[in-house]
Amino acid sequence: xxxxxxxxxxxxxxxxxxxxxxxxxxxxxxxxxxxxxxxxxxxxxxxxxxxxxxxxxxxxxxxxxxxxxxxxxxxxxxxxx
Ligand code: F3S
Numbered sequence: 001x002x003x004x005x006x007x008x009x010x011x012x013x014x015x016x017x018x019x020x021x022x023x024x025x026x027x028x029x030x031x032x033x034x035x036x037x038x039x040x041x042x043x044x045x046x047x048x049x050x051x052x053x054x055x056x057x058x059x060x061x062x063x064x065x066x067x068x069x070x071x072x073x074x075x076x077x078x079x080x081x
Contacts, residue, residue: 001045001046001070001071002045002046002051002054002068002069002070003042003043003044003045003046003068003069003070003071003072003073004024004035004037004042004046004054004058004066004067004068004069005034005035005040005041005042005066005067005073006025006032006033006034006035006040006065006066006067007065007066007067008032008033008034008040008065010063010064010065011032011033011061011063011065012062012063012065013027013030013031013032013033014061014062014063015027015031015033016057016060016061016062017033017057017060017061017066018033020053020056020057020060021050021053021054021056021057023036023050023053024036024037024046024050024053024054024057025057025066033065033066041073042067042069042072042073043072043073043074044072045072054066054068
């Protein structure tokens, strides 16, 4: 199982992740990315059919802002949206 969140503090709104994995990532008004699966909380398992897109987005983020884990994220301070 895979879980993901975007670190919005380090995202530079490059736009790569939403292009690579549009079913996982979208952008707020400032172009900062977030996971649409769970409001960027990282608690919802990424559907298996999207894992490859997720890996590609992870590899493609120039600032390493896409975080991956095999267990749900529990840091409640991760900003939503
Ligand atoms: Fe931001 Fe990285 Fe996506 S910089 S827009 S999280 S590819």
